[in-house]
Amino acid sequence: MNSKDIARIAGVSRSTVSRVINNYPNVPPETKEKVLKVIREYNYVPHASARMLRGKSSKTIGLVIVDLKKNSDIHKVYDNVYFGPFTTAVIDFANQLGYNVLVITVYKTRDYKKVREVFYNKTINGAIFIGVKNDDPDIKNLIEAGLKTAVIDQEIREDEDDAFNKSIIVNMDNVNGAYEATKYLINLGHTEIAHITGDMEKLSGFARLEGYKKALKEAGIPFKSSLVVKGDFVEESGYKAAYKLFKKAKPTAIFASNDQMAIGAMHALEEMGFKVPEDVSIIGFDDITISRYLKPALTTMSASLLQMAELAVENLIKSIEEEIAITAKFVVPVKLVERESCKRIEMQREKINDKYALTMK
């Protein structure tokens, strides 16, 4: 069944069939109805490739989920509690606007080849990237080659010539979020506040560290490098970080750069014999689904993934359809979700120290 068949059955030319499909104004109602009837009857839908070849848009965007792991291929995205909700939100918004979404996973640098492929072969004309490291050269190349992009979690640049300046950027308000998280602990009376950092190659990694420092500085609390331990956003790194931390320091509170690491740290804390929040307060970032089910439920900073997905999708599609390079930058606000993992302290130092004496000998 193709437009020729439809034309023959309806007793018109293929031109006319095409005109009614594309809603041209100069088709008389009766002709239009006649053609439409045949189209419906035969479930005819024009061949997408033929239309594209004639210059119509593919109406397809890519969603590129990047999860570069240093050492293993065991870690797959399906572990990731963060990407799922965002992915489905992107699909929903895109579908609403009549766009399909092709989802592509990138675990190693060479997987970017998959993205180049669908871009150069014209399957997609735009893509949303999540999980990317800051200033990623692979994405830069793609942008320079003309791919319309929306990137989540990417530094907003001064340099006008930078490729990322041609991209839509959607970020959480990382600095402020981290600042507020730390300040929240300070207001609770904590001064020995540790930070488990995220992946420092990502904006959300280093920006949250920055917010942490800012809050300390403002409160006149000296920054101690012994209270900062590197993590990489996965649970296990939070677990290890907590052990490392308590080997050299005695914080009363921890700000973890995301919830997954906070969860890992809570496990370590439990193993070491500390109670949360009685002995150590802990706050996370992201408000993933699991956090509310923990005991104690995790206090954390939350940003609307839905809003981020919406901004990315709508602006990307706008930039595709209007054939202009929209360069909008968005910073989505973050708000505190107070639950049970943080506690006010007042001169509890002795108690904590006693505990230490006991646990660590």
Place this chain on the structure above:
Amino acid sequence: MNSKDIARIAGVSRSTVSRVINNYPNVPPETKEKVLKVIREYNYVPHASARMLRGKSSKTIGLVIVDLKKNSDIHKVYDNVYFGPFTTAVIDFANQLGYNVLVITVYKTRDYKKVREVFYNKTINGAIFIGVKNDDPDIKNLIEAGLKTAVIDQEIREDEDDAFNKSIIVNMDNVNGAYEATKYLINLGHTEIAHITGDMEKLSGFARLEGYKKALKEAGIPFKSSLVVKGDFVEESGYKAAYKLFKKAKPTAIFASNDQMAIGAMHALEEMGFKVPEDVSIIGFDDITISRYLKPALTTMSASLLQMAELAVENLIKSIEEEIAITAKFVVPVKLVERESCKRIEMQREKINDKYALTMK
């Protein structure tokens, strides 16, 4: 940049360019290398639509996530803790086999239009369906129209003429899983075992009820309809079901048809003043990520989503490429994950009854 340009620059005809791209055997090594060099230099990738129009496969499958909600559009897939991991697993396996995946969400029956569209316009030639109700007529139509399909959670039929018999089917071993879950409770000494059912329009809903009944029967425990409450697989329904249940009955254990409902039920139990597992044991199904973080950690039945994704993807692609209707049916085994939410009881009936007297007056 198109094949004509490449041909001109390499000093050959378009035919030859096409031959090297498609790896025809009858191209001399030097010619091949010469052309390849130009292709690489200009980042040339053949236009996917043009190739398709000439009959090449689109190498794209659809992943259709169905989440039909009766009354609201508030409930979106992004809530769903179950679809995320499966989705990324499907994408991974498909990508590995050189296939793209187009993800489509279906919240209302009319959203199936999106699926028909991409099928009839030749964007996809196969699709995987998850979250579908049993014997869904919309999917039946698609199968009959020639879409290659792999369906998750669908009854395996006797009737050879049934459309679903032309589909690949991948199920969890629902009946056995439910049977084992119930038997586990029985072996722990429970006889008053309630069941919160899933959505009875889905295979996993009614098959798990069947397994529950089977275990009771085998143990000689009479089936009581007062111990069975309807749910629909979402958390809130488990919450409500638990309240409803304890209004009319006094079970010492609950088998919830999935983990989300078990979580809802645990909340209700807590509110009603029952301790898990001291007062009431509870077991779920699915082993979603959250379950291991609960306190008490949820005992549940687990099947490998990865394996299911792999079976669906590999067989679907095989059936697409070999142009045959593969009709394989798979039942993925389920295994018990013992955690902390179930407890052996021995003549505790009095205690429980006391508690009741206290709580419910």
Place this chain on the structure above:
DNA sequence: CTGAAAGCGCTTACAG
């Protein structure tokens, strides 16, 4: 081994 040509199914300027 290689090129010229037909044709996949559309859309759209062109002519009437």
Place this chain on the structure above:
DNA sequence: CTGAAAGCGCTTACAG
């Protein structure tokens, strides 16, 4: 208002 024709970028039988 409508049709005939060109052409989008490929692939592949055909001829040499």
